Amino acid sequence: MSDHSKGTKDESGNLKIDDPERHRLTGGVTFSMGKKSLQADIRFNYEQYFYNEGVTPAISEQNKIVLEFVAHF
DSSP states (O other): OOOBOOSOBOTTSOBOOSBOOEEEEEEEEEEEEEOSSSEEEEEEEEEEEEEOTTOOOOGGGSSEEEEEEEEEO
């Protein structure tokens, strides 16, 4: 993911970087259950983020464990 801005400018008139560039590596497992008309997945993932040196990411953009339930109908 590359640098992003919400459109706010700094003192020099340049766009301020609100969301710094990062790379992510994700690994995990998915358990599937159900029939054709209703299928459910339980996903358990680990996400490792890599930032340039000196970047302090928001807590929501740091390494994390993710557990999600997905229903297909």
